[in-house]
Amino acid sequence: MAGTSAGLPLAAGRGCGAANPPSAVSERAPGNWPSPAAAGGPPVSARVESADEAARVARAHWELGGAGLLLGRAPDEPLADVEPLIEEALLAARSGSITGQAVTPFVLSYLHRESGGRTLRANKDLIAQNARLAGEIAVAG
Numbered sequence: 001m002a003g004t005s006a007g008l009p010l011a012a013g014r015g016c017g018a019a020n021p022p023s024a025v026s027e028r029a030p031g032n033w034p035s036p037a038a039a040g041g042p043p044v045s046a047r048v049e050s051a052d053e054a055a056r057v058a059r060a061h062w063e064l065g066g067a068g069l070l071l072g073r074a075p076d077e078p079l080a081d082v083e084p085l086i087e088e089a090l091l092a093a094r095s096g097s098i099t100g101q102a103v104t105p106f107v108l109s110y111l112h113r114e115s116g117g118r119t120l121r122a123n124k125d126l127i128a129q130n131a132r133l134a135g136e137i138a139v140a141g
Contacts, residue, residue, distance in 0.1 A: 051136035075126045085114050
């Protein structure tokens with residue numbers, strides 16, 4: 001897979017809940033998903049090593065009547081030092097009585113400001129990397 005790290009987390013199931021997503025680079029979902037964790041996210045239910053393998057797994061899953069799949073990929077340049085900022089942002093949100101749908105934009109804005117824009121650049125890069133990976137899987141399928 002050009003431009004992607006080996007090993008993609010993969011989660012499958014009806015509705016594909018976030019409890020046990022798949023992973024592409026480790027035995028865990030990328031960090032900060034669904035909550036901050038310095039060692040990465042929750043354990044993944046499966047792991048694939050290429051776009052071709054992801055396409056084969058997806059095809060088999062759907063042929064067996066499965067509903068959803070979630071493929072996760074870590075950013076090429078992880079921001080391990082952002083974990084403390086996430087904790088600070090969540091604490092600030094709680095202190096400011098920010099709840100519900102307002103939490104995510106608040107946290108993202110906080111991270112952007114406190115990281116000097118690094119988190120916004122990383123998120124934009126990750127969007128492009130995910131789009132590239134999705135294209136590779138679509139072509140392989």
